[in-house]
Amino acid sequence: MYPSSISIYEVGPRDGLQNEALLPTAAKVQLINGLANCGLNRIEVGSFVSHKWVPQMADSAAVCQQIEQRADVRYSALVPNIKGLEQALAAHIREIALFTAASESFCQRNINCSINESLQRFEPVFTAAKAAKLRVRAYVSCVLGCPYEGTINTAQVAAVTHALIEMGAYEVSLGDTIGVGTPRAARSMVDAVSQRVSPSQLALHFHDTYGQALANIVACLDSGIHTIDASVAGLGGCPYAKGASGNLATEDLVYMLEGMGIETGVDLPQLAKFGQQICQQLGKVTSSKVGQALQS
Numbered sequence: 001m002y003p004s005s006i007s008i009y010e011v012g013p014r015d016g017l018q019n020e021a022l023l024p025t026a027a028k029v030q031l032i033n034g035l036a037n038c039g040l041n042r043i044e045v046g047s048f049v050s051h052k053w054v055p056q057m058a059d060s061a062a063v064c065q066q067i068e069q070r071a072d073v074r075y076s077a078l079v080p081n082i083k084g085l086e087q088a089l090a091a092h093i094r095e096i097a098l099f100t101a102a103s104e105s106f107c108q109r110n111i112n113c114s115i116n117e118s119l120q121r122f123e124p125v126f127t128a129a130k131a132a133k134l135r136v137r138a139y140v141s142c143v144l145g146c147p148y149e150g151t152i153n154t155a156q157v158a159a160v161t162h163a164l165i166e167m168g169a170y171e172v173s174l175g176d177t178i179g180v181g182t183p184r185a186a187r188s189m190v191d192a193v194s195q196r197v198s199p200s201q202l203a204l205h206f207h208d209t210y211g212q213a214l215a216n217i218v219a220c221l222d223s224g225i226h227t228i229d230a231s232v233a234g235l236g237g238c239p240y241a242k243g244a245s246g247n248l249a250t251e252d253l254v255y256m257l258e259g260m261g262i263e264t265g266v267d268l269p270q271l272a273k274f275g276q277q278i279c280q281q282l283g284k285v286t287s288s289k290v291g292q293a294l295q296s
């Protein structure tokens with residue numbers, strides 16, 4: 001049975017903008033405040049990673065300090081290690097997202113360590129986050145394929161996801177980083193992971209590189225997962241995964257879910273306006289089909 005509502009976790013200001021041209025801090029702040037006003041109540045606003053690795057996120061502390069932090073919205077930031085956590089705390093962020101992968105090669109290229117080393121790095125982060133009463137989410141990348149290793153064993157995805165939940169993550173987001181998945185593969189990966197972790201603790205994070213993201217989501221909609229990540233205007237992608245286009249566009253996800261009678265709480269016309277605005281600022285055309293349709 002399909003759920004009656006889905007919680008959308010908006011990643012445009014982080015996963016989107018990390019792979020676009022540099023934007024002024026004020027434009028990011030305007031975007032985040034606008035997304036919150038559209039009814040998006042979980043927004044990843046930036047990342048505390050090395051500025052040398054991802055210069056687009058270098059102003060994340062300023063972004064966190066300047067956004068209007070509404071009580072009804074959960075703002076989170078991506079963090080790779082204890083140094084990132086300290087910066088998130090200083091910026092008054094109450095939720096962090098840790099990230100690792102199901103592929104060794106991708107993990108090395110993305111965060112310069114093995115999967116096991118990444119989990120070791122996370123141990124002190126979980127301890128400090130718990131002491132500071134922060135919520136900790138986590139991502140596993142390359143769950144349906146890796147740009148360096150090709151096919152990834154679903155047992156490996158399940159093992160890494162299970163380890164993160166055991167360490168204290170309240171939710172693990174399953175990333176099809178390069179968007180190579182197709183519906184049957186997506187569903188069997190979710191079923192394999194659900195044998196070790198409750199689907200209520202999972203989220204879907206599907207990139208739309210091959211135009212499969214919505215189909216993959218429909219294939220997993222009755223699996224018990226009720227959180228889906230999406231990026232306004234389909235912005236961005238991961239800089240360490242060649243060919244990764246943006247996540248599924250939030251506008252397209254909202255249109256499909258609402259059309260199926262599944263509540264999202266998001267004001268679609270307003271969201272499409274903010275999608276158009278950010279694309280104008282970046283000098284690009286929106287990747288959202290719905291955004292394009294509502295524009296004409």
Ligand SMILES: CC(C)(COP(=O)([O-])OP(=O)([O-])OC[C@H]1O[C@@H](n2cnc3c(N)ncnc32)[C@H](O)[C@@H]1OP(=O)([O-])[O-])[C@@H](O)C(=O)NCCC(=O)NCCSC(=O)C[C@@](C)(O)CC(=O)[O-]
Nearest residue numbers: 048049050053080083084099110111112139141175177238
């Ligand atoms: C993880 C590191 C830092 C390791 O990088 P490293 O070089 O192995 O780390 P290090 O500890 O040796 O430190 C090297 C330098 O980075 C600094 N440093 C160390 N930590 C931090 C920090 N937290 N914030 C700011 N600076 C930091 C540190 O101070 C030092 O500075 P230096 O002495 O050279 O001047 C590096 O590899 C990195 O920043 N990688 C960025 C990876 C990234 O952001 N990728 C994109 C996001 S992941 C993604 O998009 C996928 C996802 C989540 O969306 C899901 C999906 O789609 O699959």
